[in-house]
Amino acid sequence: MASNIRVRIAPSPTGEPHVGTAYTALFNYCLAHSANGKFLLRIEDTDQTRCTPGSEESIFKALRWLGLEWDEGPDIGGPFGPYRQSERLPIYKEHAMQLVEKGSAYFCFCTQERLAKMQEKQKAEKKNLGYDGCCRLIDPTEAGKRAHAGEPHVIRLKVEKSNNETTTFFDEIRQKDVTYNNIEIDDQILLKTDGFPTYHLANVVDDHLMRISHVIRAEEWIPSTPKHVMLYKAFGWDMPKFAHLSLLRNADKSKVSKRKNPVSLNWFRAAGYTKEAIINFLGLLGYSSGSASERFTISDMLNGFSLDRISTSSPVFDLEKLKTLNEEYIRGYSLDGYIQYMKDTIDFAARHLSPIMSEVQKRHKIGLGFNVWTDMFFKTELEYTANDFITKETNKKQVEDTLSALAKAIDAFGKKIPTAQDFEECIRIYTDTSGLDARSTLMTVRVAITGSQTSLPLYESMALIGKDRCVQRIKQAVAYVRSIR
RNA sequence: GGUCCCAUCGUCUAACGGUUAGGACAUGGCCCUCUCAAGGCUAAAAUAGGGGUUCGAUUCCCCUUGGGACUACCA
Numbered sequence: 001m002a003s004n005i006r007v008r009i010a011p012s013p014t015g016e017p018h019v020g021t022a023y024t025a026l027f028n029y030c031l032a033h034s035a036n037g038k039f040l041l042r043i044e045d046t047d048q049t050r051c052t053p054g055s056e057e058s059i060f061k062a063l064r065w066l067g068l069e070w071d072e073g074p075d076i077g078g079p080f081g082p083y084r085q086s087e088r089l090p091i092y093k094e095h096a097m098q099l100v101e102k103g104s105a106y107f108c109f110c111t112q113e114r115l116a117k118m119q120e121k122q123k124a125e126k127k128n129l130g131y132d133g134c135c136r137l138i139d140p141t142e143a144g145k146r147a148h149a150g151e152p153h154v155i156r157l158k159v160e161k162s163n164n165e166t167t168t169f170f171d172e173i174r175q176k177d178v179t180y181n182n183i184e185i186d187d188q189i190l191l192k193t194d195g196f197p198t199y200h201l202a203n204v205v206d207d208h209l210m211r212i213s214h215v216i217r218a219e220e221w222i223p224s225t226p227k228h229v230m231l232y233k234a235f236g237w238d239m240p241k242f243a244h245l246s247l248l249r250n251a252d253k254s255k256v257s258k259r260k261n262p263v264s265l266n267w268f269r270a271a272g273y274t275k276e277a278i279i280n281f282l283g284l285l286g287y288s289s290g291s292a293s294e295r296f297t298i299s300d301m302l303n304g305f306s307l308d309r310i311s312t313s314s315p316v317f318d319l320e321k322l323k324t325l326n327e328e329y330i331r332g333y334s335l336d337g338y339i340q341y342m343k344d345t346i347d348f349a350a351r352h353l354s355p356i357m358s359e360v361q362k363r364h365k366i367g368l369g370f371n372v373w374t375d376m377f378f379k380t381e382l383e384y385t386a387n388d389f390i391t392k393e394t395n396k397k398q399v400e401d402t403l404s405a406l407a408k409a410i411d412a413f414g415k416k417i418p419t420a421q422d423f424e425e426c427i428r429i430y431t432d433t434s435g436l437d438a439r440s441t442l443m444t445v446r447v448a449i450t451g452s453q454t455s456l457p458l459y460e461s462m463a464l465i466g467k468d469r470c471v472q473r474i475k476q477a478v479a480y481v482r483s484i485r
Numbered sequence: 486g487g488u489c490c491c492a493u494c495g496u497c498u499a500a501c502g503g504u505u506a507g508g509a510c511a512u513g514g515c516c517c518u519c520u521c522a523a524g525g526c527u528a529a530a531a532u533a534g535g536g537g538u539u540c541g542a543u544u545c546c547c548c549u550u551g552g553g554a555c556u557a558c559c560a
Contacts, residue, residue, distance in 0.1 A: 012560050047559055112558075119557095128487050129556055154558055174490080184488050184556090192558040199560050223489060223555040246491075246553095253552055281497095284509090288498060294509055311498080314553065318496050321510045331523080 005037025006213050009063075009070070010044045010203065013055035016264035017062035019317075020218065020248055020256065023282045025068045027245060027310060028216050029298070030287075032071075034305035037213070041073035042206060043084045046196045062265040066275045067298060072210075080210040085202050092197035095205050095235070096155045096190050100144075104234035105190055107143040108135040108156045130186040131156065155191040157200070157227060157234075167226035172214070172243035172307045180226040188227050200224060204231040207240055216243045216307070219314070220255075243307050245286060246314040256317050259468045262380060270352035271378035272345045277326040284325075285315040295328070319380060353377060356460050363456075373456050377465060382451030382473060384480045389447055393440045399481050402444055406430055407474040410467055418467050420459040427459070448477035 009025040011017075032039035041063070045051050060075060072078025082088055099105035108131075115131075122129050135143070136158065147153050161182040168179040190201040197205070207215060222244050232239045250260040262268065268278060276297065283301055284294060287310050333341060346368075350357055353374060360373050376382065389399050409426050410418070418426070427445060431438035446458050449470060455461065462470050 010560090014560080044560065050559065108558095115558085123486095126486055171490095178489070180488075186556080189558050194558080196558085198558070203560090218554095219490065220554055220560090244490085249553080251496085255554070284497065290499075294498090313491055313498095315498090316496060318510070321497065324510060327523095 003036045004213055005032055005035045006211050007032050007216055008040040008042050008212055010042045011059050012044045013059060014050045015052055015055060016266055017059045019263045019265055022066055022265055023248060024218060024245055025063055026282050029068050030301050030305045031214060034302040038071045040210060041070040043074050045084060045086045046202050065269060066279055089195065092202055092205055093195060096201060099234055100155060102234060104158055105155050106136055106158050107147045107153045109151055109153050110134060133187060152193050154189045154193055156187040156189055159185045159187050167229050169225055169229050169242050172241050173310045174312055175308050185226055200227050204228050208237045212240050214241045214243060219244045219247050246312060248317045249314050251316055259472060261317055266352055270349040273326050274329045274341060276329045277322060280325050281322045286310050353464060356456055356464055359456050376450045384451060384477060386484045388453050389481050394436060394444065396481060396484060398436050399444050400478055402430060402436060402441055403448055403474050403478045406445060407471050410471050413467055420463040423462040424459045448474050
């Protein structure tokens, strides 16, 4: 007997599958499966500039690996498809136009330049940020003509703010109303110049058309929920229930980030974390069943699952606890299970490290000896040795200066994902200008990045480790060198 | 800055008005032991502060403080 409960996980195919996606998926999955409902997967690829090839497939694989199977989705279809937003463009456009006709949305012809200027001015005057409503003044028929004539435009939500209106929604996890004054709410863009919808429009339209009953998503969405509420009202649709999961955090309490924590599900899998441990751990962070045992599977969670038992405070993602759970699960495997786990891990790790595996092969002496070379990819903190940094040719200050400068240089890549060549060029500059000779500079970097004077080729390793973790390691190395007496 | 969310050991949490504030991870000590793991025992460790409400507040309300998120033609 199917219930009316329908929930979804809606990841964006940008980069590696994120542990936060699994966290959100887990609770969605639990609600659906504890109540005989449906769990759907929808790909939110409305920002074409951020989508990366292979990411979608990678998300599917990672979620399936964890056992978070979906009932409807882009790869398996379902009665409310398509489940990829880029394939639903006409739907959003049509709905956006509906809102314009109803007077709940309007065309905006402001240029990026004008918007930037406006924002600058608001900042300078310390006023609250947000669109100033300039294009609200344009006569609707006039605006319609201009848009029709092909003038670049967006469609904005017309937030009613004349009479001190407020917008409220009930949060099923916090078990309370959350209220916003409409004055605080921006006239959000619904349809972009390129004809793609923003998250706000696409998410509301799809959730409605896909009959979503509960929107369970991360806490960062709380401030935009009132906009969604207004959209439901403008369309005249029934509202789903809302539930916001607290954010996973780094040890310093900031939102969990790859700069400070491993966050890629692929990394966890390649590093040998078991799916059971990850699920158990994520469950532990956000949920307590009230039962005595801290060891549980997804099906254990289903028993008596309830949104109001999900915690409201944001947990620190404590890798130590995960490691302990992982040990326990490995120990609990049958011998066959253990062998299977090893096969899977080696297979996955080798593929994960494929760009550098031929280099590992050259150095492979016997047995499972590839670990000797690849372990450093899966450590969160390296164990440095003073003598590796301070040699005949180098002193403390030189090493410190070189590494500090390099950290800044790598940071300067910004959003770019640097390749091995990029790293090489970046480091070359420092071998030319630093006080150290090239050989010593490179050795210093090698030790900082890999933890050893003997390692796989440096630039390729750095590319695989990734910009953020490289910077993190170099900073840790600087701190270590500083601590040497 | 503004808005909103959150607040129990270092960390994850239990206690949904009455407990010596419980457990787990990590940490220290001890035991077991051919090494290392594992296992057993044990120690230290928390209700952010101030006001209310109540016979009684970790629990309900308010203020302060602290932390976080959001503040994009990103999601």
